[in-house]
Amino acid sequence: MSYWLTKYPPERGSLLPILHEIQTQEGYVSKEAVAAVARYLGLSASQVYGVLTFYSQLRTAPLGKKVIRICEGPACHLEGMDKIHHVLEAILGIDVGETTSDGSFSLEFVPCNGTCNHAPFLLVNDDAYRRVQASQIKGILEKYE
């Protein structure tokens, strides 16, 4: 738990790099980690929590086994990403930003990748799905079940 202590000086400017490091190592930033970071930097837990929850990439809970990343760029939006994400939500029964109760799938938005000529663009873990159509979603999900 203290692997980051020696890497960053105990000053406020280290807060964001430390939170990044913890998330890289553990997948998310737990309550215990918040308390430990606050102690180390001489801040209150709420100050740390305030920063942690300000940034959308930092998580306070672990992700599911399979993470479906939906590109929220305008090119994908123009190509009907809304439909795809509604289908994903309907099938998985969760909203974007949530994880299924069995921990198998998480839905996340990711920013434009620049692969706009492959829009709409979807990632399931590291597998890229290019020019996805809503009608293919069921089949894609079945591959991961």
Next chain:
Amino acid sequence: MMDFDSVQAEAKKAWEAQTDGSRPRIIIGMATCSISAGAKETLQAVKKELTRKGIDAEVNITGCIGLCYQEPLVDVALPGRHRISYGPITTDLVPQLLGDVLSGKETAAELAVGTFGPRESASIPHLFDIPFMRFQTRRLLARCGLIDPENIDHYIALGGYSALAKAMSMPPEQVIDEVKRSQIRGRGGAAYPAGLKWEQCRAAKGYPKYIVCNADEGDPGSFVDRTVLESDPHEVLEGMLIAAYAIGSDSGYIYIRGEYPLAAHRFSTALRQAEEKGLLGANVLGSDFQFHVEIRRGAGSYVCGESSALMSSIEGLRGMPRLKRPRSVEKGLWAKPTSMNNVETFANVPLIINNGGDEYASTGMERSTGTKLFSLSGHVLRTGVAEVPFGTSLQTVIEDIGGGPLPGRKIKGVMPGGPAGGVIPATMFDLPIDFDTLAKAGSMVGSGGLVVFDDRTCIVDLARYSAAFMRDECCDRCSTCRTGTQKLVAFLDALSCGDGKPGDLERLGNLGEVVKRLSHCGLGQTAPNTALGALAHFRSEVEAHLLDKRCPAKVCSPLVQYRIDPLRCTLCGLCAPACPTQAIIGNGKLSIIDENCIRCGICYVVCRDEAVVVESGVAVRALV
């Protein structure tokens, strides 16, 4: 003092050893865009194929040359021949490509994009003569896609860091003077003269002074900074070094967007290599000048691209914008004099120093000098990154470089700078791209994202998308932005649901003006741009939503109805199981339960008999 000439000679030797044509060389474009298109798999396939065939070849990576629509790109340089680019090369094409080309049999012309040498045949033109390249003026992009971004020797061998050596032979004031003479304006969005900023920061009292590079490119649809950082990171670092020397700073930060892990990796490699060469660190080129750079990673906050919010974020606070007085050149990061510039601005600095400010100012327009990078995306034939002089028309960029609309479609307009940049209709594409003209048209050059949209796009939906993005990214501190963006979305939501009330368009316009004028930072000030642009340029389409409860583009789902035409339906049974919400029922005659229908359009796509009908408007509603 360490001799820059010897550093350069060493680098040239290393570059020549790699490119002397003693054995075949294969270069694979490896940037975020290429990787998404499958470049990693292609690289593996290339290596496997070479091993299988027992061919001795050098395999290198490069960044993105800008031809994102041709990714994955594979370049082949055979001994004694010019380098040829091939694309898109998916894994299945690798054996064919390597078989044909490396056997020397032929050039696989049907897969070729172009050659770096003179035109070889009709299907292998000179790479820089193809339409995407022909209209460009490639200066910042000159090395992108050519060099290995993780090898400093490549950068130095092609002229890199010579501007730093030159600048360090000049007094700092003269360096600032050259930048002022170039009249370069900041590329991050605010278009503030960079030379002036440097001069003010140099004059400000306080120590230490900070150089900050803003690499928090957050506008959806903008990926020019990422392309530069991933393809030619030293170009940016050299610009930062020159700025540090000119201002009298010994420490700097680059704040790279959390979503850009590859850019951060390449920049950190660049820092390490520059330090090893004595170009960064304690004694730059053996002199007293020292400069250290730290990378800070963002974590998914759009507003952190705003300069004062970015500084809050580096300081370990919530990334919220703060008051602009005193100005950051006097009291910026940790209340010390700070000069912050955008990635693209820094990338221009070596050019200015090498060629002189006056020469730089001779390109572009009077009040917008130099070139500008654009990322083209959306409904356009060729997507990618292009560089043109200021003053080039949108027409040239979208029609000539981008290749115009997709087959059978018609371009409706463009969003420059993503959701913050407003909209410009296709009828105004003859406008020259420069800071002042686009600002007058209610838009902006912004970060350089050009999102093209065609006739299948609903302007209300686009405005709603933009406003919702801004609402989600608002830091919630000032009420005009917090409440204002929520209200903007509410108005646009109502329109897209057919719930608009008489006078709503006027109220929406007024609200937009208020949010624009009274918000504290750039986020709120630009948040209503798409909605205001929709009202100004696409009023009749917006009115159709309000008055006729109709979405002409058939995009706004509450105004659209899916129906099965019993005369065409053959009861083939494809649609019902495909429906994710089981909304299609019936035995002898299929129908769609409207309450269950989420308008995903799957039935429309799977139907082979064109029996699924999509309609919008009051008349349709009465029918169902």
